[in-house]
Amino acid sequence: MASVYFDGATRRHKGNARPSVDSVTLDIEDGEFLVLVGPSGCGKSTTLRMLAGLEPVDDGTIYIDGHDQRGVRPRDRDVAMVFQSYALYPNMSAEENMAFALRNAGMGKAEAHQRVLEAAKILELEPLLGRKPGQLSGGQRQRVAMGRAIVRQPKVFCMDEPLSNLDAKLRVSTRAQIAALQRRLGVTTVYVTHDQVEAMTMGHRVAVLNAGVLQQVDTPEALYDRPVNTFVAGFIGSPAINLVEAPVRDGQADLLGAPVPLQQRADAERVILGVRPESWTVGAQGVPVRVELVESLGAEAFVYGRPEGDPDGPRLTVRLEKKLRPEVGDVLTIAPVPAEVHVFDAESGQRLA
């Protein structure tokens, strides 16, 4: 177990004008489960690979347990990694795969076997130890890859989208298993994913990256409730938050005709308002919206529509309880809950209130 500290870590790839990872500073506590999340190509995997030592750090540095990792080879960092592809050695059995690192470290056969058995018990892999990766299902391979990481009892786990090759049902159950396992073992874990549901459900804290730049590091709840900018607001939450540019008049923003009082920067000309799908109320006053699509999910429904009489207006998403089921073509009058509206600067996209 160890703390991890990214100190302005930067990675530049040849031919790219902008760094793939741009001055990331990130403090990860001992035993913490931190999720790195962001869209494809945002630099989250590169950040993880820099921590594992598979990718050089061009500027800044990374500390593990307070030790500068510059010039330290991956094998000497005491970091275990679970790859997206699992990277299991196809010629070795599950047991040999799991014991490989232990044997490399000079551990005797009997002791390595014992350690593998312990890990296999936790992961319910005991009957599969003799099988080769080619004879295992995707979920079983994923567990062997996890087992290979935990037998080493490393300082840090690096997990690079380990669930992306599983089907939806298995992903949900494995998600919970990994989170529970991490809490049980207490090993500092950095987990990369592009799936915000994984990010929100697994980690103690979530770090959101965009274009190589760290946007916000916070608990899942705080990310959802107080996103620092429009990118985080738009990235976290499904369906996505409604972001609407609104002119400001007399200290109030005009959200498609519905007034929203502003606490700060009432002098700005324009702001961007963020309204989560569940932050609307349906009533007699507000924005009339022509319903274009209704997604019924049983307990709730998401309604998509545009302001009535403005077919080029912004598309709005509204979450409705079960009792309300409008039809396509209906007009629904909705108003934002003022206390739940996020206000962002129209130019920079940064949070104002």
Added chain:
Amino acid sequence: MTAPPEISAPAPRSGPPAPVGKPPRRSGRPYGEWLLAAGLLLPNLLLLVLFTYRPLVDNIRLSFTDWNISAPVARYIGVQNYVAWFHDGNSHQVLLNTLIFTVATVGISMALGLALAMLLDQRLRGRNLVRSAIFAPFVISGAAVGLAFQFVFDPNFGMIRDLADRFLGVSVPDFYQQPGWALVMVTTTYIWKNLGYTFVIYLAALQGRRADLDEAAEIDGASAWRRFSKVLLPQLRPTTFFLSITVLLNSVQVFDIINVMTRGGPQGYGTTTLVYQVYRETFVNNKAGYGATIATIMFLILLVITVVQVRVMDRGMNS
């Protein structure tokens, strides 16, 4: 925007719905594919039968005759040629030469080819030039290489002699007079010429290998030797298998270099391999029946080796 049509859940039905509109087009007659396959395969099969299997059968038939290549008729003599070959003292020498030459060329060219491929798979300055230089001899004719290496190994003014004399201060053996050294000479020449083949195939395999396994091994703390033996070599197994068969078949059939450099000598059979013996008996001694016998023996040896190789590799890949 028009509203989508109303769709309600279908009423329960007892069978498939009645067809609406034209039925979909189905694939052609079932034997159409067979005809296509036959049409594509037949020309090749015909050539294979005419120019490979028919001569093979003819060769086996001739091995039971006393045919002199200049004579119009051949007489059936049973297994006399085979008995003669097994009793000929030189046959053992020829077999041993073939074995040494083949094992050395297959082993060394594969090991060296892999080592060079691993080296030149790294990001090194000028690696493309070196890659081309290693591959170039493979496209030169064996006769030309043999001729050039005659000068390299010349005991009086050859490059080897010059280098040994200048840097090591030792004299070199007479590669043309001593049978053992003559075999070393033709083997070295053959390896030099064909190294590019194993090199280029291994290089392609290395470039297609899984980078994530290398990274996993690096994180798992594997030493360079364990990364090579436990992670890289198993990935290269199909390539190694392919090379072991093709290099073996090519090595056993080498003729040009031996013919140009030593003509099977020195001292009679110093560098004579099975193929060279076939040539010598058939076209120098005119004993075509006897030559056919040696060719048949060679065919059987290669057949057995290849079958064993395939079995062993199959087992290795399945386990």
